[in-house]
Amino acid sequence: MDLLSDGRLLLRALEPEDLDFLYACENNTQIWQVSHTLVPYSRYVLKQYLANAHLDIYTAKQLRLLMVPVNNPKNPIGALDLFDFDPYHSRAGLGILIHRDQDRQQGYATSALQLITSYSFSHLHLHQLYANIGASNIQSIRLFEKNGFTLTGTKKDWLKRETGWEDELMYQLIH
DSSP states (O other), rough: OOOBOOOOOOOOOOGGHHHHHHHHHTTTTGGGGHHTOOOOOOOOOOOHHHOOOOOOOOSOEEEEEEETTOOOOTOOOEEEEEEEETTTTTTTEEEEEEEEEGGTSSSSHHHHHHHHHHHHHSSSOOOOEEEOOOOOOOOHHHHHTTHHHHEEEEEEEEEETTEEEEEEEEEEEEO
């Protein structure tokens, strides 16, 4: 098995050809509350981002990989981010997005989480990964708990929503 593939799903670096997919993800207002986005991104800004996507995680302090089916690597289904990378404390935050509804509940997020966890511990030599999840995001909570992450804290009234305030849960996986 490849370090970033399980035979069905491949985690790959961003390519200039991914601009349209990235634009669609970043400007999908239905997921803004999960990604903490407040304003749309222009193609110009995303082109600049793609131009710097080659920087390694130690320089950029983040890594974005696209999730693509092995049999169709030009058709991304989602993105995965390692962010807030801290090499001194050997940790990083983790976020996962499956973009289209029809690609959800297909096991892609589970595969991606298992691949990035293995990569983070064996290749990046991280000690821990963490995820911040809104308390109402039951699917993400189940995903991370099913893959060994444990709830380690609650930030009360942390997220402002249209309907009021929501707690944010912190999940960690320590290697």
